[in-house]
Amino acid sequence: MKYAYKDKEKTQLVQAENAEQGVVYYCENIDCPARVHIRALDSTKISAYFANYEKFPHSKNCPYKSSYIDIKKYQTKDFDLNLFFKRLFSPEIKSNSKNIINEKSSSNTMVQNTVPLPYSLLKLYKYLLNSPFDDIFCERKISDILVDLRSEHIYTKVIAGEKLLQAKLVYKNLQDKILTFRYPISEKRKNNNRC
Known part of the structure; x- marks a missing residue:
């Protein structure tokens, strides 16, 4: 609190x-x-x-x-709130891991986070x-x-x-x-x- x-x-x-x-x-x-x-x-x-x-x-x-x-x-710099809500309301969109956010970086690669995300x-x-x-x-x-x-x-x-x-x-x-x-x-x- x-x-x-x-x-x-x-x-x-x-x-x-x-x-x-x-x-x-x-x-x-x-x-x-x-x-x-x-x-x-x-x-x-x-x-x-x-x-x-x-x-x-x-x-x-x-x-x-x-x-x-x-x-x-928690590391939230690379967290994509819009994608989070999209995943929440569309169960067919899944991520491979709790620590990966399907967010494209400038080089079009997946962003791997070493610290937890919410x-x-x-x-x-x-x-x-x-x-x-x-x-x-x-x-x-x-x-x-x-x-x-x-x-x-x-x-x-x-x-x-x-x-x-x-x-x-x-x-x-x-x-x-x-x-x-x-x-x-x-x-x-x-x-x-x-x-």
């Missing part, structure tokens, strides 16, 4: 890099009672993140329950969730790719285009192949202004 609330009322967000050691913070999900603290603040190996106190765990359906990944260990939908979701909201990923702002708690003030009416959406499943009918989701994930957040 890269963001947390400073106060119990959940009105002031703080980014992990700006948090203070020894201070109790609150989960970014407004419905979650978890209390969190900063980890790896001074680390040179991994990015700072919030972890919950064992006595104050995340709620059962909290999207931040197990969302942390270290974004420093190759699965879950890893990409966690990567974006743990990245600063205004960062650029594949020439697009994170807020233009991931629609989550941080961007609900942007997407108040319509969400269009290829985006990853953090939503809550509220109805499932497998016989008629119907899934209904609620966004934002919290009813309490509908009229909240975020700082």
Whole structure:
């Protein structure tokens, strides 16, 4: 978790890099009672993140329950987001390896990456969730790719285009192949202004 609330009322967000050691913070999900603290603040190996106190765990359906990944260990320079979405929606397009992105370099050869890429939908979701909201990923702002708690003030009416959406499943009918989701994930957040 890269963001947390400073106060119990959940009105002031703080980014992990700006948090203070020894201070109790609150989960970014407004419905979650978890209390969190900063980890790896001074680390040179991994990015700072919030972890919950064992006595104050995340709620059962909290999207931040197990969302942390270290974004420093991923190489995204050669990642092709458009190809990723194309593969996601076209199962007949497959890659030979998790570490190969079918992206043509200037010499028309395959690009072989020696460091991991966020190759699965879950890893990409966690990567974006743990990245600063205004960062650029594949020439697009994170807020233009991931629609989550941080961007609900942007997407108040319509969400269009290829985006990853953090939503809550509220109805499932497998016989008629119907899934209904609620966004934002919290009813309490509908009229909240975020700082």
